[in-house]
Amino acid sequence: MxxxxxxxxxxxxxxxxxxxxxxxxxxxxxxxxxxxxxxxxxxxxxxxxxxxxxxxxxxxxVWSDDAFGIGPHPISDGTRLPPSTxxxxxxxxxxxxxxxxxxxxxxxxxxxxxxxxxxxxxxxxxxxxxxxxxxxxxxxxxxxxxxxxxxxxxxxxxxxxxxxxxxxxxxxxxxxxxxIQNLRTPAQLGETGYGRVSNTTAMAFKSRVALFEGTFAKYHQKGDANKHLTMAVNAAKACIESGQHDLFPSYFELFQYEGEGRSNRENILVRQYGISLSDAVLIHNAQRTLETGAANPTKALVDSYLMVDGLPIDKSPLYQTPTKILDDFENRDPRLSATLFKQGDPYIGTMPIFNVPNLSFQRTGYANRRYANPTDWQNSRSFIDYSIIRYAEVLLNFAEATYELNGSISDQELDETINRLRTRAGISHLSNAFASQNGLDMKEEIRRERRVELALEGFRYWDLIRWKTAEIELPKPVLGNFYFEEEFGTAVTPDVNEDNFIVVQRAQNRSFDPTRDYLWPLPINELGLNPSLQQNPNW
Structure with missing residues (x-):
């Protein structure tokens, strides 16, 4: 459709x-x-x-700790006020x-x-x-x-x-x-029905809803967490066992034209854009928006990427302290290179090959590579589709809900979910023995996999909300890359901390009120239109 x-x-x-x-x-x-x-x-x-x-x-x-724009954002730094509408x-x-x-x-x-x-x-x-x-x-x-x-x-x-x-x-x-009972399967919809919601779309979305509600209930101590987590496991399992979906071979191409259409079985729900310049109905300009600093990756996000041996940077013998910008990508999870620009990548019309981030715009010293296409940049319009729900999320939902429900996850369940993503990425697998031998917390490794696989797709803020960790993560200072002066130059001199990492917002300018900020304020006009509505606590 x-x-x-x-x-x-x-x-x-x-x-x-x-x-x-x-x-x-x-x-x-x-x-x-x-x-x-x-x-x-x-x-x-x-x-x-x-x-x-x-x-x-x-x-x-930019609502979360994974990205920062040209300036602070009132949601992430705790300064927003109730809107009128x-x-x-x-x-x-x-x-x-x-x-x-x-x-x-x-x-x-x-x-x-x-x-x-x-x-x-x-x-x-x-x-x-x-x-x-x-x-x-x-x-x-x-x-x-x-x-x-x-x-x-x-x-x-x-x-x-x-x-x-x-x-x-x-x-x-x-x-x-x-x-789920009445929608057609993706196979029944076929090519002509591609773009319509299918029964597996409803299964996948139910797993998202139930995981959110289950973990929200568990960590905020409100409601029956196990009821929701059981639903999340069952909905994700039904989607997996439907046989309708699979992972796309290339992580980078998921966010390019190669990842479009029914041939990409990872797509479960997609926002479709136009076809070409001559057949344009809806377009976006994501690359130019990101190029000018709309959502710059942070050090916190970059540090979460594992080394290829499956270990975090603070545990892996492969990690060496970078001496230049390109070193950040050495022996790292290849999804980092697919998500951030690095020296040598195709870039834009006025700079065909990427060199270093421009600190005037890419203020963290990291540059967002999502939906980058030099031809689209030249035309000032793109038709790359947005995969709203993809099969990778379903695998992650199943793994997390299983662990949260049982307090454990089997190696077989890891192989059917997390390790399928790691195989595609090209990094070592996760097992219970591997976690134990290396002092890893399984829950945190499952959450790390979610953060990395779904990076910059709009999930991180809501994950912090449901895990009740926003009060821990969001008040921290927002850091960027190490300031390599010889590479970044001195045209823009950033604020840096005692370790010479770029600081785009200091901790004293950030806050999160756990008695207020886990819910949004209702619009003032709605309270006036309906006096029976009550504003959320402390707004």
Missing amino acids: KIKYILPIACMLTLGVISCDVERLPETQITDPTFWRSENDIRMAANYMYTFLPNLPVTTD DGSYNTPYNLIRAANNILQKGPRVLEFGVLEENLNWYLAEARFFRAWAYFGLVQRYGNVPLILETLTENDEKLFAPADPRESIVETIYSDLDFA
């Missing part, structure tokens, strides 16, 4: 629908008796929901309304000869997207209003208090279970 087929119908359905105050909308023209009469009608209504898929998260990691709150409710509208009115097509099985495909898509929207709200705000029908302008439910997090999560699970 190409985006170009989504946009015209999106425009049609958007008329009279999109507004900041999404919950107080009158009935729209989509309810006209001339609609909901064919499978094409409900498919077009479902297509609109795909326009809500997230765009490339090129700057999201927030698309992170309003936009999901736009999607929820669209999904509820389909669920409420879509069954009318049965009166016009549409098969119930076909109808259920699109109802399942609606329930998947409703689950998607509610999970985004729960992650950020915790308790929020649970709306499961299309409301009229004066409906009293618009003024109801927020529903408990537990009720919303149970609804998410119910929606995803329906989607």
